[in-house]
Amino acid sequence: MTAPDLPAALAPDARLPAEPWNDPKATPLIKIRNVIKRFDGFVAVDDVWLDIYKGEFFSLLGPSGCGKTTLLRLLAGFEQPTSGTIEIDGVDMADVPPHRRPVNMMFQSYALFPHMTVEQNVGFGLKQEHVPRREISRRVGEMLELVQLADLGRRRPHQLSGGQKQRVALARALIKRPKLLLLDEPLGALDRRLREQTQFELVNIQETLGLTFIIVTHDQDEAMTVSTRIAIMDRGRTVQVGTPGEIYEYPNSLYVAGFVGDVNVFEGRVVEAGKDHVTVRSPESGCDIYTDRGIDAVPGQEAYAAIRPEKIEIGKAPPADARFNCVTGRVFDIAYLGSLSTYHVRLATGEVVKVSAANRSRLVERPITWEDQVWLWWPPSASVVLLS
């Protein structure tokens, strides 16, 4: 599904450099510095430091209660930080009330005004700026076109479906073309199919209008799909910030590895660590795990080797080189997911390893089945070694 052709007034800004966060000369649009927010002794946001650049689709991802919504409300101005500063486009937001910030928000509950029509809701922001009525109705028309609600302008919120309300809320937040759009669980109330479709539309709209989005979500798939970068949050802190690929491939802690996607973790001790490799001996796996990515650790130190299920090969015969990164066990469970199968393999040590493999052949020809003795192996690039 693609966004409809845009009217000239909504033409995109000049293309942005692909990865401004890697460019030392780039100035961030939003600078969050040492921000702490306390409520009655409870720390909701704990010393957050973030740079977010123009044109980004930035996700705050974490379980409920991790402080992500509070951080969003700090940006919108509904809450004041206990300490620390927030700068938007070079302006310190400390004394700027919500109605003067160049920021608009799309609320989780949509917060449509019940006593106004769809058109009045969408035009509300422009009306506050005393834009001439004629221009308001033109821009409202364009915006409703963009979110594909052109013929529902006269309806009231209670006459709309959940998906339609979501679009009205988005149109209302977008119409002032804010420097920054905040989205609080924008797709949370939609069913799965509609949510997936809307994720792509959101990205399309964001790219076409050239705006900066910050989205709060607890849905890792959603964050992976839409984001340029993700900040993983836990108990008020940002644990890791990176692109979806970085977060998934190189998590910096067990928390992140477990939060995004499935992962097998072997606990062990570092045997040897160099600039470009680490070897971990794990009694749980019964083999040495060799990783071709260096880590700052000393031999003997406790460490965890994390391996994604889809990076493990499975076979009924041992691989040619079984000195390391190779374990054996019995299949005790198979989850058939259509395109994929996930094998649960119990090792001799009792440890269970998950392996997922694409079902290239038909189910009836499945070569590996319950109680089969199997070997699992993976290349040195498949694992990451974590110290916490």
Next chain:
Amino acid sequence: MKAGFTPATVLALTCGFAFLYLPILLLVAFSFNESRLVTVWGGFSLKWYGEMLRNRQLMDAAWVTVRIGLVSASLALVLGTLAGVTLARFTRFPGRTVFSGLVFAPLVMPEVITGLSLLLLFVSLDWARGFWTVAVAHTTFASAYVAVIVQSRLLTFDIILEEAAMDLGASPLKTFFVITLPVIAPALVSGWLLAFTLSLDDLVVASFTTGPGATTLPMRIYSQVRLGVTPEINAVSTVLIGFVTLGVITATLIQKRRFADGQKRKA
């Protein structure tokens, strides 16, 4: 769920309603009585309604009552709304419990006490008693009712709506007028109607605080009845009952419909 009507429950219901409304029905019926004798039916007639309209004293009292009702209901609406907003929105400030107690006390205060204390106040302030003292007195207890209605409405009002308006550039004051007030308007209308109705049928407080030239309709009726009940009084009482019923029914309907009246406002 089906309402299970049995002979016993029907009887209980009939007796209950009869006990409550038979006297009023009798009064309404006898207001259409041809005969001058209140207790003897002499045929249907509207003549006492004509008499009522020709009775200057009665009409003056009715006019005073309506004006007091309008003034006190409007003042009570403003004060009660402010109190209701304060109680609903500011959940913690020093003296909140005392404030809330003071706001709601007039609801349970015996009318005689309210009337007497107001009279003492007006006397000590040396205010000339009349139209305005009654209006002020009615405002005091009616604003408590408005405050209750506004507060309970605001407790179910989603504060996110105000945040959304401010986020889109409306100042807090503007937000209150273009978002909060329209959304809670039904509660305000029903609060006003209730205040008006309370003022309309008040006898006790008005008797304490009135002065020359400001006799309200209930007071006029009461003093005339002491000289004997005339069908004319029945007629004026019937009209009064009509107004009060209308006010209460409208207030209830508005409260129930809330903002579901959506469709027809913008054509």
